[in-house]
Amino acid sequence: MNRRLVRNRLALLALLVILAAAGAALLAPHLPLRDPDAVDTPNRLHPPLTAGHWLGTDEFGRDLLARLIWGARVSLLAGVATAGAAMLIGVALGIVGGYYSGWTETVVMRLTDILMAFPYILLAIAIVAGLGPGLRNAMIAITIVGFPIYTRLARGIVLSVREREFVEAARALGSPDRFILVRHIVPQLLSPVIVAFSLDVGAKILATAGLSFLGLGSQPPTADWGSMLATGRQFVILSPHVVMLPGLAIFAIVLALNLVGDALRDLLDPRTYPR
Amino acid sequence: MLLLVPVLLGVSIVVFMVLHLSPGDPTEIMLGSQATQEDLARLRRELGLTEPLHVQYLRWMGHVLRGDLGRSLWMKRPVLDEVLHRFQATLVLTGSSLLLSTLGGLALGLASAVRPHSLLDRLSAVTSLFGASMPVFWLGIVLMVVFSLWLGWLPASGMWAPYGGGDLRDLAAHLVLPAVTLAAASMTIIARLTRSTMLDVLGQDYIRTARAKGLIEGEVVVRHGLKNALIPIVTVVGVQAGYLLGGAVLTETVFAWPGVGLLMVQGILARDFPLVQGCVLVIALTFVLINLAVDLLYVYLDPRIHYE
Numbered sequence: 232m233n234r235r236l237v238r239n240r241l242a243l244l245a246l247l248v249i250l251a252a253a254g255a256a257l258l259a260p261h262l263p264l265r266d267p268d269a270v271d272t273p274n275r276l277h278p279p280l281t282a283g284h285w286l287g288t289d290e291f292g293r294d295l296l297a298r299l300i301w302g303a304r305v306s307l308l309a310g311v312a313t314a315g316a317a318m319l320i321g322v323a324l325g326i327v328g329g330y331y332s333g334w335t336e337t338v339v340m341r342l343t344d345i346l347m348a349f350p351y352i353l354l355a356i357a358i359v360a361g362l363g364p365g366l367r368n369a370m371i372a373i374t375i376v377g378f379p380i381y382t383r384l385a386r387g388i389v390l391s392v393r394e395r396e397f398v399e400a401a402r403a404l405g406s407p408d409r410f411i412l413v414r415h416i417v418p419q420l421l422s423p424v425i426v427a428f429s430l431d432v433g434a435k436i437l438a439t440a441g442l443s444f445l446g447l448g449s450q451p452p453t454a455d456w457g458s459m460l461a462t463g464r465q466f467v468i469l470s471p472h473v474v475m476l477p478g479l480a481i482f483a484i485v486l487a488l489n490l491v492g493d494a495l496r497d498l499l500d501p502r503t504y505p506r
Numbered sequence: 507m508l509l510l511v512p513v514l515l516g517v518s519i520v521v522f523m524v525l526h527l528s529p530g531d532p533t534e535i536m537l538g539s540q541a542t543q544e545d546l547a548r549l550r551r552e553l554g555l556t557e558p559l560h561v562q563y564l565r566w567m568g569h570v571l572r573g574d575l576g577r578s579l580w581m582k583r584p585v586l587d588e589v590l591h592r593f594q595a596t597l598v599l600t601g602s603s604l605l606l607s608t609l610g611g612l613a614l615g616l617a618s619a620v621r622p623h624s625l626l627d628r629l630s631a632v633t634s635l636f637g638a639s640m641p642v643f644w645l646g647i648v649l650m651v652v653f654s655l656w657l658g659w660l661p662a663s664g665m666w667a668p669y670g671g672g673d674l675r676d677l678a679a680h681l682v683l684p685a686v687t688l689a690a691a692s693m694t695i696i697a698r699l700t701r702s703t704m705l706d707v708l709g710q711d712y713i714r715t716a717r718a719k720g721l722i723e724g725e726v727v728v729r730h731g732l733k734n735a736l737i738p739i740v741t742v743v744g745v746q747a748g749y750l751l752g753g754a755v756l757t758e759t760v761f762a763w764p765g766v767g768l769l770m771v772q773g774i775l776a777r778d779f780p781l782v783q784g785c786v787l788v789i790a791l792t793f794v795l796i797n798l799a800v801d802l803l804y805v806y807l808d809p810r811i812h813y814e
Contacts, residue, residue: 349793350748350753359774457641478644
């Protein structure tokens with residue numbers, strides 16, 4: 232199994248990119264970087280490869296390399312945390328909605344129907360509008376908008392597994408519901424949920440960056456890829472690098488996450504072999 | 507149709523709650539920081555904000571059903587007028603993006619399915635991976651820099667030229683960049699789905715029969731193949747329509763396209779809640795109607811499907 236993952240060199244490269252970004256983000260306070268928030272207006276908008284500023288500076292003369300690496304902390308954390316929270320809530324509701332028929336199922340499924348009746352990003356924006364702009368609220372909004380997909384996924388699997396012989400046998404032996412759920416049903420969910428999660432982290436990074444771009448996510452001066460893009464937009468004519476670099480960072484990390492997610496799917500879900 | 511009622515009711519409750527989740531007091535926004543406590547209390551009573559939540563919801567719903575979405579605090583005019591006015595621009599943008607992504611996606615998907623593993627198929631796979639990973643707002647900025655700032659071929663923002671213009675050519679020139687930006691991701695998704703569905707269908711026995719009876723390949727692919735692959739394709743196009751309506755918010759912000767999305771973002775930053783509510787309600791309603799249209803289209807595409 233592992234050999235196939237290794238053979239998929241592209242996925243391995245992508246994994247390295249993710250690990251490098253995560254490593255840099257985690258170690259940011261210990262790396263020899265400039266202060267990401269230190270304003271130095273005489274040295275504003277330097278292009279990349281300027282002495283002392285490898286990736287140049289932004290409109291306030293802040294070091295872009297430092298801001299990109301500190302920004303990775305925010306963006307990666309936001310992606311992993313929102314996808315993780317959405318997964319936990321969604322899967323739990325999906326198990327409940329799938330295993331227990333009756334009003335529990337009705338309530339859970341109507342709730343997801345209603346949330347899915349909104350275009351994804353629109354609902355997130357609306358929720359942030361209510362809660363007020365800020366990274367924490369943006370993450371809450373994206374989690375709320377994101378969990379119904381997991382609910383649908385988990386419920387679908389639980390519904391089919393619930394009727395299988397081994398579950399019926401467990402029930403006939405008198406096993407309590409909790410035991411059946413933990414022992415027989417949750418393991419069936421693991422690989423599809425892992426695959427969905429790995430593909431979802433990238434989508435969540437994009438969503439958080441989108442909200443920050445609109446001015447609804449992390450607030451200045453916090454370095455975050457989405458808000459760096461938004462503020463750099465005004466200087467795009469003279470200094471395109473201020474916009475290109477954070478955009479490339481988002482693109483590279485989401486691309487890497489998607490590649491790893493695809494590889495994981497090939498590995499864990501034998502029905503979807505690439506043709 | 508009746509199935510829509512609970513969903514619409516739920517949508518209206520969510521939209522209503524969004525306003526009432528907000529920690530700020532709308533009366534303070536309306537009267538400003540100079541207002542006295544008595545003024546605030548009086549306005550709160552006048553607006554009915556002292557009443558229980560369900561009473562407020564029912565009254566709001568009553569107004570909405572009569573087409574009254576309230577007055578914008580920021581623009582000082584009826585929300586519905588403003589939203590409907592701006593909605594035309596959003597419809598032009600999302601409509602042309604949907605057309606572009608559907609036609610482009612179908613063509614690309616069909617070409618990949620007819621010749622799997624060809625150069626075009628591989629290119630399409632790479633583009634679809636890129637499309638799914640690229641932030642739509644960044645793509646917009648890149649296209650804007652290249653095609654309007656560097657090459658000077660297309661206008662960078664807005665819907666009409668500030669002077670002169672105003673005709674269809676002017677609109678088309680302004681529409682190209684935002685429509686392509688918005689359509690890019692959807693097109694790659696539609697292309698991938700068309701490819702995989704077509705590959706399934708083209709492996710069926712009736713396709714072999716059609717070929718065996720001597721039909722030309724084009725007719726086999728389009729009349730026997732594509733027609734049977736349409737149901738999943740229509741489903742994903744419907745989903746993409748919703749994605750485009752949401753993505754329009756970002757695209758409109760990048761290109762200063764005067765649609766509902768831009769209006770909503772401006773409304774949020776101005777803390778104009780009736781306006782934001784109106785925008786969300788109209789977009790969500792459109793999305794629900796699109797989903798209904800997709801469901802009805804199934805019946806047309808596959809006579810075996812019928813709804814009770």
